[in-house]
Amino acid sequence: MGIQQLYAEAQQLSTAKLRDDIVQQLYDRSNRLCKDGIIYSNSKRDTRTEKLDAIFTSPIFGFPIMLTMLGVLFYLTIAGANIPSSMLAEFFGSLEKYLTSFFELIRTPDWLHGMLVLGLYRGTTWVISVMLPPMAIFFPSFALLENYGYLPRVAFNMDRLFKRVGAHGKQSLTMAMGFGCNAAAVLSTRIIESPRERMLAILTNNFVPCNGRWGTLIVLASLFMAANFTGGLKSLITTGVIVGIVLFGIIVTFFVSWILSKTALKGIPSHYTLELPPYRKPKIFDTVIRSSITKSWSVLMRAVKVAAPAAILTWIFANVYIGDTSILMYAVEFLDPFGQLLGLDGYIMLAFILGLPANEIVLPILLMGYLSTGSLTEVDSLVDLKQIFLDHGWTWLTALNMMLFSLLHYPCGTTLLNIYKETKSKKWTFLSFLIPTVIAILVPLIITQTVRFFGWM
């Protein structure tokens, strides 16, 4: 007798009531075990959690508190990162002089010095000095909020909105995970039972910036967004811009979810209960150490590891000439008209294309590209970094467009691979590439053309 046959037989014996009874019996037994084996001596219930939840998840205060928390987090990150950033830049700058003298001493050919010191070393150390301090502040603070139990409340608040656009409330959890890593977040959509809602969560996860993109966003915002301001106000404005970018990503998530749930992924959102864990005093030391070391360090190492070969490749491309134009410039010139249309340029487009394996390397590759055609000699502070961008015709509009493109563009290679593994569908994997790409092209295009049309630029 086959298993199918046995199943059919079991189905004949079974009734809906029988199924309910099975579950009921488990509940009854749990209940008896607790009655006999557990004594609740004083009914000192956890009223603190209830009181806090009344505030944190209140329909009135929930969202303002969320935005404020997010803002404070970014403010601390941006304001706190400046000093260590310039210290690191100075340190790497002075080290470079020694490196150069050493290369002269052992009489390395110019091209090797150029490739290793001016290309690889300078590019990577600038990225380290601008990306490491913000990450070392942002990740631990975010982890503390999570540890305390605040993040599930964020999910609870967002749940109301997700229901409205036809998606599952748990999508807010997978989205929160995306702030860490989109590739991991795609796996986390497994908590969503309905395949339709799961697909929505997978397709839109990319619209929250992951570890690899935080660096780019924070760097560009702090260099360009508050150029005319100083001190606290400058950090405040920069914070506002980043909060805005994140919010914009969330709005796009809702919009795309809504469109899809009305078209390709039609259906009614299913119900579920979201359990809010009690607030727990975070283990501060553990959390800070764990997230700053493991997370910041691993993001950085990944950037450096993937950036090093890319840097060398970029340098070679920039120095191998066909006729009187380098390979790099061919690519850049080919991409430039399209880039200009979006308020970007050929270098930026190339950096995003070469950055497909990992978002962390977009900024390093861009720098390498610029360095190979730039004429900068001294490395003293972060101002130089901005100078490189300015030399290549950057304005606040370029920075804004690049931030938006970074936020909205196609998922990284690892994420795409995970999407394919999870959906086992080439069609959906392709769509998860296509939808963000189209949006990432449209948004800067509209902004740039509008700004140019009204002559604001």
Next chain:
Amino acid sequence: MGNEYRIALAGNPNTGKSTLFNALTGLRQHTGNWAGKTVSLAQGNVQHKGKTFQLFDLPGTYSLFSNSTDEEVARNYIVFDKPDVTLVVLDATSMERNFNLALQVLEMTRNVVICINLIDEADKQGIVINERLLTNRLGVPVIKISARNKKGFPMLLDTIDRILTGAIECNPVQTTYPVEIEEQIKKIEPKVSELIGSHLSARWVSLRLLDGDETLLEELSKRFVQEGE
């Protein structure tokens, strides 16, 4: 390689499963307290008395029926990959809800340790748990721990060790169902045994068949029937 054993960690979300996993294995896995944080099986080793325990952190689930991929991953691991011991982690402050999962695990496999976590939190809230009574009622060891403060670990590791050496014998007390259900189980159970042999609990499979668990059915036909024919 004879002294390597596989230990699975199962439990509801928010019971501190991943904290326990990290504390035991020394891994610095990022954990967060919400549903579905563990997305794939994390694995780490613990050395104890010359034995190597390979710990597998299963996704946190409320049940082990085929409701979501997470529940299937956890259930398939316990049933088909057959860990040597399964730890079910419960939250001492919300035992009643947590017991459901424990009872389901007891139906699926034999070597089970019930691990009541967050015991110091329960103390603060005036909750007193009689683990001896629970051990008697369930037929498997019940141990109180605090994963955050690393309390109760020696006892936990010793218990696992003693199950592996046979010093403790687990005899999970099965949930008895109303007479009508028990009769139906009796009708199918022999046929199930005949088909799948002693690989899995025939009683549990019968229950799942009666419950109409189609994904389990697919899993069974994939793993057993094809090989058998």
